[in-house]
Amino acid sequence: MGNTDFASSLKKLGPASAKEFASKNAIMLVLAGLVILIGIVQPSFLSIDNLLNILRISSVRAIIAMGVGGILITRGTDLSAGRTVGLAACIAASLTQRPDYVSKMFPDLPLLPFILPVLAAVSAGLVVGLFNGLVVAFLNVPPFITTLGTMVIVYGAASLYVDRPPRGAQPIGGLREDFTNLGTGSVGLPDVFSIPNLIILAAIVTVIIWVMLNKTRLGKNIYAIGGNPEAAAVSGVNVKKNLILVYVIGGFMYGLAGVLLAARSGGATNNYGQMYELDAIAACVIGGVSTSGGIGTVAGMLTGVLIFEVLNNGLVILGVSAYWQQIAKGLIIIAAVAVDIRKYLAKR
Template sequence: MNQLPTVENTAKVNRGLSFKFDLQAYTLIIALVLIAIIFGFFTGGEFLSSRNISNLFTQMSVIAVLAIGMTLIIVAGHIDLSVGSLVGLTGGIAAILQVWYDWNTLMAVLAAVVIGAVFGLWQGWWVAYRAVPAFIVTLGGMLIFRGILIGLSKGQTVAPMNASFKEIGNSYFPYIPGYILAIISIALLFFWTARNRKKRESMGLMLPSAKLDYGKISAYSFFILLITYMLNRYLGIPLPILIVVVLAGIFIFISNKTAFGRYVYAIGGNQEAAALSGINIKKNTLWVFITMGALAGVSGVLLTSRLNAATVSAGNMYELDAIAACVIGGTSLIGGKGKIVGALIGALIMASIDNGMSMMNIETFWQYIVKGLILIVAVWIDISSKK
């Protein structure tokens, strides 16, 4: 006679599942720690210096913003090969409007984001309403946007930007406000954890161990304070990484707590089932591409601001870095699976490898080889886990 599961047995099973889930979730963090230790050792600790960590976060911000949008694109079952060229184009337009036509910083930034969204709308229309594969549409977009940039700029480097524009990518949040912001972030983490536990309990849903939940939040809090301390030892928290954190928070909320986010995952998971359940696939696909275009505009502003110039080669190959960051972060190229937090960690891993190998004076061709191998292994792990 089969024995019915007892409360004790169920708890054991749940603990096992929780451990397995956590092990998978923290694999990226473990990999990041190992990368930091290895490069820290081979650079005599310079890789882990406050100055280099600050530079690392600033450098990764452009790819991180692109990875946020690319996560939604890939989750929906598509791909966007045009984002690198769109970064160059939107950043170039912002520079041209300010340097050649004397637009103020706010209007130039808004123009870059709006133009990015419009081009995203154009590509999304072809994919959603004309059923042209996203690979072809965005491959064409990659060439078109680069051509428009070369035509508008006449092949010239457009510089310098106004001081207020340069501050977007090169300024820092002061020390004391930085610590206040870190404490507020930690308080919000504990508040949302307690709120979610209370909500699950009121709905009669199964609750993870309180020690597990609050232990994770305590670990997050430790790392938030540690990173804030390290950054404040240099010049403070870089403004670009704060922009990334704000955008990530917005899109994590959208992907997890809104109907649009759920629809995107449903479309990528099983498009036929999503259509039968009443989801407007064309409309939601269109909005995914609009979002990606707007975020490419933000990245274009950050890149132009950091470099204090716009060039015809700006953003070259950034689409591959963004896709690699998503895949390394656990986003499935088949669609239906992926997390923004994972993509951000993937972007940090890619930036760390570039930064560490440069500090070790390793030749550039090795950096391309290593990143390519990492991408192949990440996809292989994703496929193996499905089997």
């Protein structure tokens, strides 16, 4: 009977201990270990500038990871994340080209107030998220399939959007400085100490998502739905509504990430964001978010993102080939989950 199974699996977990602390926080220890290790071999890795640079590069990825993370906690997934980032980047870039730029996508576009392009791009993300949520909640299409479909659709849409005769599909460049400043500027005293805008924005988003997951009904419901959907339903939680919301929030995050990505790189193409969803899912998973639902923390997601970025950066500094980085990354994903799953596997 279910009760006995549940009982035995519960009892196997046992009480908290030092070992359990280590296993619960294993991924943070791995991050710390990596940083120290690379720092010993190559001290320049530990310079403030380099560390800030790692954080800056991680910012956009972190925002995407937190969007996907909430969805993963509900036992869902979102393969459309990367392409949605790309679509949002294209929209933001197309509406923020300098008035004097030669090959403007919309030649007659006047100088828009700063907020409009941002809103347009984020709205595109919201629409994609809403669509995903509605399909998952009301048509009961598995999230993997739903978002696989939207991934393809969104890429098509982004390509159509940038494909403007007579120009054809081209990279969108020549962005306004006030816009690119969002992604490249910093706050603080130049030449003394300054923090990149991206890090500040990602920090704000992190706080908001943390509060959302831990302090709001929506957040608690997300964990409940992922932990035991039937329990949530019989306790009167509106499962469909909460599912839709979590995909919409995801969409919002991808929209925002797209804006920042365009601002950071000073342009966009329809191939922006390709495979970002896999990086985000991988980061969440090695950060301890369970793909079987109900488990995951913001700190874990961020740690996962940072591990990848530290690895990228560190291996470059150490002069390791980019191809080896790919192999290392893949192995880490598998190893992290293999270790993590020990916590939940019944001992046999």
